[in-house]
Amino acid sequence: MSPxxxxxxxxxxxxxxxxxxxxxxxxxxxxxxxxxxxxxxxLGEAFRLHxxxxxxxxxxxxxxxxxxxxxxxxVSVAVSLLLASSGLVRIALYPYLMALQMVPVIIVAPILILxxxxxxxxxxxITFLITFFPLVVNTTQGLLSVDRAHLDLFRMGRxxxxxxxxxxxxxxALPYFFTGLRISAILAPIGALTADYLVGTSSGGRSGLGxxxxxxxxxxxxxxxxATALVGCALGFVLVAAVSGLSWLVLxxxxxxxxxxxx
Amino acid sequence: xxxxxxxxxxxAATTGEPLIRFEAVSKRFDACASPIxxxxxxxxxxxxxxAILGPSGCGKSTLLRLLSGLTEPxxxxxxxxxHPPGQGDDLxxxxxxxxxxxxxxxxxxxxxxxxxxxxPAAERARRRDAALALVRLxxxxxxxPRQLSGGQKMRVSLARxxxxxxxxxxxxxxxxxxxxxxxxxxxxxxxxxxxRQRWTALFVTHSVSEAVFLADRVLVLAPRPGRVAHDxxxxxxxxxxxxTRLTPEYLRLxxxxxxxxxxxxxxxxxxxx
Numbered sequence: 176m177s178p179x180x181x182x183x184x185x186x187x188x189x190x191x192x193x194x195x196x197x198x199x200x201x202x203x204x205x206x207x208x209x210x211x212x213x214x215x216x217x218l219g220e221a222f223r224l225h226x227x228x229x230x231x232x233x234x235x236x237x238x239x240x241x242x243x244x245x246x247x248x249x250v251s252v253a254v255s256l257l258l259a260s261s262g263l264v265r266i267a268l269y270p271y272l273m274a275l276q277m278v279p280v281i282i283v284a285p286i287l288i289l290x291x292x293x294x295x296x297x298x299x300x301i302t303f304l305i306t307f308f309p310l311v312v313n314t315t316q317g318l319l320s321v322d323r324a325h326l327d328l329f330r331m332g333r334x335x336x337x338x339x340x341x342x343x344x345x346x347x348a349l350p351y352f353f354t355g356l357r358i359s360a361i362l363a364p365i366g367a368l369t370a371d372y373l374v375g376t377s378s379g380g381r382s383g384l385g386x387x388x389x390x391x392x393x394x395x396x397x398x399x400x401x402a403t404a405l406v407g408c409a410l411g412f413v414l415v416a417a418v419s420g421l422s423w424l425v426l427x428x429x430x431x432x433x434x435x436x437x438x
Numbered sequence: 439x440x441x442x443x444x445x446x447x448x449x450a451a452t453t454g455e456p457l458i459r460f461e462a463v464s465k466r467f468d469a470c471a472s473p474i475x476x477x478x479x480x481x482x483x484x485x486x487x488x489a490i491l492g493p494s495g496c497g498k499s500t501l502l503r504l505l506s507g508l509t510e511p512x513x514x515x516x517x518x519x520x521h522p523p524g525q526g527d528d529l530x531x532x533x534x535x536x537x538x539x540x541x542x543x544x545x546x547x548x549x550x551x552x553x554x555x556x557x558p559a560a561e562r563a564r565r566r567d568a569a570l571a572l573v574r575l576x577x578x579x580x581x582x583p584r585q586l587s588g589g590q591k592m593r594v595s596l597a598r599x600x601x602x603x604x605x606x607x608x609x610x611x612x613x614x615x616x617x618x619x620x621x622x623x624x625x626x627x628x629x630x631x632x633x634r635q636r637w638t639a640l641f642v643t644h645s646v647s648e649a650v651f652l653a654d655r656v657l658v659l660a661p662r663p664g665r666v667a668h669d670x671x672x673x674x675x676x677x678x679x680x681x682t683r684l685t686p687e688y689l690r691l692x693x694x695x696x697x698x699x700x701x702x703x704x705x706x707x708x709x710x711x
Contacts, residue, residue, distance in 0.1 A: 324537040331506055331531050332554040333524070342553070346541045429541045429582050 213398040221398035228387060233406050236383035239295060240367035240414065243302025247359060250303070251310035252352070258311070259318035259344060260336070276308035284373040293376045298383065301370035306359035313358075317351025318344045350430050353422040360418040364410040384410075456481035457606065457638050458505065463514030464663075465500055474500050476663035477514060482655075484605070487632065487639045489649035489656045491695065493703040497664025498642045502608045505640065506531050519605055527555060530599035532609045536591035538583040538598075545570070545579040548597045555602075569601035572631050589620040596628070600635065609641045613648070621645075622680075625652055629678055646699060650691045651678060658695065660702035668698045 201212045258265045280301055287297040321344055329339050371385025384407055391399040427433035460480040466473040475497040482488055490498050503509045504516060507524015519528050538547045548569055552562045570576045573593040583591055592612060599607060613621040625648055643649050649656050653672055660667035672691055674682055682688055
């Protein structure tokens with residue numbers, strides 16, 4: 176069997192097994208506990224019943240995740256260039272960058288609501304806060320991890336600092352940047368969903384997956400909650416796949432992480 | 439571009455103004471007690487091909503790095519083509535590794551140094567094509583470095599240096615990582631290129647046969663502190679080719695230089711006794 180086929184078949188096989196196990200568990204539980212692992216047909220029904228709500232919420236959360244993610248990517252590149260260009264800036268700024276990641280979102284959320292109001296702006300900012308650190312750490316690392324011999328080559332060629340940054344450090348950092356991007360792509364939908372849960376609003380019928388989950392949970396609609404979780408997962412997969420595709424496009428010609436792209 | 443050529447049979451002193459001059463140059467790194475280079479006096483006339491041999495730690499690479507301005511001497515003065523090191527555009531460096539930028543195709547790699555010097559695009563393209571033709575890799579212009587063999591990568595690296603049309607070529611064990619066949623062939627190609635572009639070369643190597651085959655002057659350095667122990671002329675006529683390696687004069691010179699090298703290498707004398 177070709178390894179390519181196997182790559183699709185094995186996860187699918189596992190999915191079938193898991194679903195069967197789930198269904199078995201449902202029937203094995205005493206009737207009053209069965210709601211914890213709802214009957215699979217009921218799960219399907221939840222998708223059908225709440226499809227429109229889930230779709231709208233997914234759209235909202237996806238946009239917020241993308242917004243925070245994009246903001247994070249742009250700002251992290253700018254900050255990384257700044258960090259890589261000066262050791263003093265690096266020493267001065269680094270603790271605060273870490274602090275940015277360590278800030279407990281639950282505590283920031285009410286403050287953010289006071290600053291920029293509830294809803295989309297707050298969600299985007301929280302997503303940004305969650306996805307920023309891995310990006311900036313990886314990109315800076317990449318900008319600084321330049322081959323010593325390449326640096327000598329550029330020094331010999333008497334490259335200006337901006338030439339060294341743009342023609343040497345930036346391309347050398349691309350694989351690191353994409354590593355950060357992939358980690359952040361996983362974090363972004365979770366971040367947006369959590370943020371929506373904390374600072375989202377349901378006013379005007381424009382709510383994300385977090386608020387939707389909150390409503391389902393309040394109404395004790397367990398199958399619908401599972402459906403929401405699955406949709407959130409799918410969102411993460413789509414974003415990671417998009418980033419992986421982009422990474423392949425940019426790197427496959429020259430970088431070993433995408434071996435087999437040549438010839 | 440053609441440069442003044444020197445007749446290998448003439449002693450260096452009579453060739454006129456030397457292209458490279460070391461005046462009592464010493465180099466010491468902070469941590470080390472003994473200097474890496476003792477006060478060193480050396481003149482190299484234009485057009486000469488100088489091979490530099492010596493055991494590790496005798497400052498061979500330091501010599502090249504000083505010339506290129508990558509490091510500063512602790513004392514003394516270096517004049518390269520009439521100015522201090524690292525100021526003119528007349529010097530090119532070929533490193534131990536090919537040091538190609540993996541994200542650029544071969545043609546863009548060859549243009550890298552020209553781009554840093556803001557050479558206009560048309561002129562860049564002309565020099566790039568000429569350099570790639572010299573190393574016989576015109577058909578690989580659109581390839582990425584990882585698609586090339588070790589020997590091809592080194593030839594691209596050489597083309598990148600030649601594209602700057604240097605007066606002085608510094609080569610720091612450029613063929614050291616290659617197998618012997620490739621190494622010999624690249625040596626022959628390097629000499630063929632020199633027939634057409636008369637640059638001055640300083641070629642650091644660990645191989646006595648390579649040094650004798652390529653150079654018209656061989657410097658044997660002694661270590662701790664680094665100093666010139668022997669300064670030999672190689673009278674073998676150019677153009678040299680595979681047959682040169684079979685001549686008695688070549689074999690005699692290889693034996694002589696080997697003996698000198700053994701004499702200055704403290705580790706060799708220990709194991710030899």
